[in-house]
Amino acid sequence: MEPDQPKLPGAATLDADGRVAMDAQCVSCGYNLRTLKVEALCPECAQPVAYSIQGYFLRFASPRWIKGLARGTALVLIALGGTVVVGPLLSLALSIPTMMNAAQSQGAPSTRLVHVTASAQFVYHAILTVLAIIGLLAPTRRDPAQAGRARELFGFEAKTPFEEGLRRTIAWYREYRAAIARRESRGAR
Numbered sequence: 001m002e003p004d005q006p007k008l009p010g011a012a013t014l015d016a017d018g019r020v021a022m023d024a025q026c027v028s029c030g031y032n033l034r035t036l037k038v039e040a041l042c043p044e045c046a047q048p049v050a051y052s053i054q055g056y057f058l059r060f061a062s063p064r065w066i067k068g069l070a071r072g073t074a075l076v077l078i079a080l081g082g083t084v085v086v087g088p089l090l091s092l093a094l095s096i097p098t099m100m101n102a103a104q105s106q107g108a109p110s111t112r113l114v115h116v117t118a119s120a121q122f123v124y125h126a127i128l129t130v131l132a133i134i135g136l137l138a139p140t141r142r143d144p145a146q147a148g149r150a151r152e153l154f155g156f157e158a159k160t161p162f163e164e165g166l167r168r169t170i171a172w173y174r175e176y177r178a179a180i181a182r183r184e185s186r187g188a189r
């Protein structure tokens, strides 16, 4: 067993007690996790042991999901290049007709021309912003290859449906705020 090469996910790396039965480095700090329980935290950096030994790396992620990440990154780079490199050039190019118009009329350029120029720049940057937002959403999508890992590793399964959980969270927050308000009004008296 290569000491610095964690086994692939699903491979038996735990002994009967659920302890790491191989040399496996913590993905955050490199600490050797051998003999630690899979549900424990790294004693050096508190990163969950499970995170390191099950190989939560991009190379174990779904290839389609990785492609999505690559596309998202490309969109962000396009938006960045469009803003930093092309944006100033576009402004410069768009200002030429306005300046020529001003020189011809020997005074202020036509307001229509100024408006058209400003609108074109606004639309250009709005499109880039939308591209960047779409790109940034890519890493927020869930990797299908990692779905169900929590169940495999610690038997965790969500019992509360998302909407119910959201409702309870909001109810808790409202109650909490009301309690604070009550306390404050008592204090003010």
Ligand SMILES: [Zn+2]
Binding pocket: 026, 027, 028, 029, 030, 031, 042, 043, 044, 045, 046, 047
């Ligand atoms: Zn660590």
